[in-house]
């Protein structure tokens with residue numbers, strides 16, 4: 001692993017829409033689960049390798065597989081993601097069952113949750129980081145990922 005001072009080189013593997021959304025790296029082909037959103041500076045200096053290209057039949061949009069090499073501060077890395085995940089789950093449980101019963105997370109798809117959460121976001125007091133985290137939590141526990149819900 002490349003390390004320079006307090007910086008570490010990482011590679012982000014994922015997919016992106018080939019047109020217009022080049023700075024948003026999604027986890028999987030056709031799924032709007034963002035892994036990283038590169039700032040303009042980073043996207044200009046990062047080393048991007050483009051792989052396979054595929055069209056998403058549902059939207060007709062071309063997607064491409066990418067590997068992005070970039071440098072980040074070592075201190076921003078975490079070794080254990082569990083506390084972050086449980087904070088997201090807790091935010092969901094405490095904020096999203098005050099008006100109706102807790103929706104079954106696996107009742108909706110990863111892409112479906114984007115609009116669902118968007119429609120509810122005015123009802124809760126999430127900052128943008130919490131919103132992004134809760135969205136990812138919902139997506140990773142959605143029907144696309146939950147066992148027995150395919």
Ligand code: HEC
Pocket residue numbers: 092095096097098099100103116117119120121123124
């Ligand atoms: C202030 C009250 C309120 C809060 C808080 C709230 N909701 Fe809702 N929610 C509603 C109402 C009212 C509806 C039904 C009307 C609608 O669909 O717009 C609804 C509908 C939904 C539905 C649609 C159910 C379906 O089967 O179509 C989902 C999913 C949902 N909420 C998720 C959430 C999530 C996730 C949160 C937390 C971020 C949340 N809600 C917080 C009031 C609330």
